[in-house]
Amino acid sequence: FAAGTTDGPGAFDFTQGDTNGTAFWRAVRAFLHAPTAEQEACHSPKPILLDVGHMQTPYDWAPSIVEISILRAGSFAILCVPAEFTTMAGRRLRRAVADEVGQAWGPDLQLVIAGLTNTYASYVTTFEEYAQQRYEGGFTLFGPSTLDAYIQEFKALARAMVDGTETPPGPAPPDLVPRQWSLLPPVVVDAPGWGTPFGGVLEDVQPQVVRGKGVARALFQSACPRNELRTESSFLTVERRAPGSSEWVAVATDDAWETRFRWTRPETLSPTSHAEIEWVVPADAEPGVYRLGHAGDHKPLFGGVQPFQGYSSEFQVLPEPDETKNQPGHWWQEVVNSVYSVFSWRG
Numbered sequence: 001f002a003a004g005t006t007d008g009p010g011a012f013d014f015t016q017g018d019t020n021g022t023a024f025w026r027a028v029r030a031f032l033h034a035p036t037a038e039q040e041a042c043h044s045p046k047p048i049l050l051d052v053g054h055m056q057t058p059y060d061w062a063p064s065i066v067e068i069s070i071l072r073a074g075s076f077a078i079l080c081v082p083a084e085f086t087t088m089a090g091r092r093l094r095r096a097v098a099d100e101v102g103q104a105w106g107p108d109l110q111l112v113i114a115g116l117t118n119t120y121a122s123y124v125t126t127f128e129e130y131a132q133q134r135y136e137g138g139f140t141l142f143g144p145s146t147l148d149a150y151i152q153e154f155k156a157l158a159r160a161m162v163d164g165t166e167t168p169p170g171p172a173p174p175d176l177v178p179r180q181w182s183l184l185p186p187v188v189v190d191a192p193g194w195g196t197p198f199g200g201v202l203e204d205v206q207p208q209v210v211r212g213k214g215v216a217r218a219l220f221q222s223a224c225p226r227n228e229l230r231t232e233s234s235f236l237t238v239e240r241r242a243p244g245s246s247e248w249v250a251v252a253t254d255d256a257w258e259t260r261f262r263w264t265r266p267e268t269l270s271p272t273s274h275a276e277i278e279w280v281v282p283a284d285a286e287p288g289v290y291r292l293g294h295a296g297d298h299k300p301l302f303g304g305v306q307p308f309q310g311y312s313s314e315f316q317v318l319p320e321p322d323e324t325k326n327q328p329g330h331w332w333q334e335v336v337n338s339v340y341s342v343f344s345w346r347g
Contacts, residue, residue: 043143046133052141058181062141065173067118068150070097070157075106079154080117083124086136089147092126093154100155104162119173124150190223190298191271198223198298199310202274205292208316212283216292218312222275223298225263227305230295235261236277237293240286241314248291258282281317289314 028049035043035051052061063082071078079093094111101109123139130137130144140146160167192198203219216238225235234253241248254261260278277292292312297305 045131046138046143059176059179060174063119063121063173065171066121067173068153068157069117070154070161072105072161075108076110077105077112079111079113081113081115081124081150082117082119083121084115084136085113085124085147086126086129088126088129089124092147093151096151097154097158100158101162184226187224187227187299189271189301190227190273192221192298193272196221197310198296198308199294201310201312205312205315207313208318209281210318210320211281211285211287212320214281214317216279216281216290216312216315216317218277218292218294220275220277220294220310222263222273222294223296223308224273225275225296227299228297228307230297233295235275235295237295238279239291239293239311241289241291243288251285251290252279277312285317287317287319290317291315 033051033055035048035054039051039053040048050061053064055061066082067080068082069080071080077097079097081093085093090113093113097111098109122141123136124146125137125140126147127144130140130146142149157167190198192200193202196202198221200221201218202221203217205216205218206214209216234255236254236259237250238252238256238259239248240251252259258280260276260280262276262278263273264276265273275294275296277294279292291314293309294311295307295309297307299305
């Protein structure tokens, strides 16, 4: 694995297909954590460089509990695996599951593999590919029988689904989030600028924007977005006032293609920060009255993180001038124009 791939070689003197290693790297391995003779035999012909299965400082270097699942809709089923399967390994897994279920899921059963689900357990190769000890075989963490283990468990899961029986959930993976290390310093404190609260507007929007051509932009007093990532909400909203009502309806958030959220600090070590909210008004935006909203969370020097929210002034989204020319006028405008044309002709 350390040798990299043919089109992306690794560093130092590692080479693909090496099943012996060198004295120097064996010494490095022994310094970190030397594998046992049983491990060496279990992973043969791989020369173990890092004994990740027994390296647990500051936490596990490799997962020891992985999750698998099958999602089925009629004659279509997804085999969810936590690793990268080689082409042939995937074929063998699909064939094994298909043979296990037979005609129970329909005569035109389609099986696909969804890799990297729930966790990451490196590569999975066939026994023959593992023996070659190229990149994929070297990165198969659980030995040459890894694929056979997956096939065994997937067949059992598929059989249980066919029979309608429950399967024991098995052990739960450990929660390592509280033990994570980070080289990124935590947020110490957020402070608003003089005279402007969090969420206050520093630079307001233009009063009118033409759809399809204009950009609505506002600058807000903000705080560090790392205080709360808002994965289930949004740092910004574009809201339209419902016609004939005081109710505001969100039409776009920070997951929309036409919105932008830019967070900056005026100075490197300043506790004050700004958020620029930008909406590139799409051509199909409904004309009307809009406003931009910014939401965030600030961290005081003492106490917990506190939310805030602010809005820009109202602005109008207008259609393009050519659009209004092509729209039919009132009936009385047509009459006036006709009368004017008649008198102009007689004159």
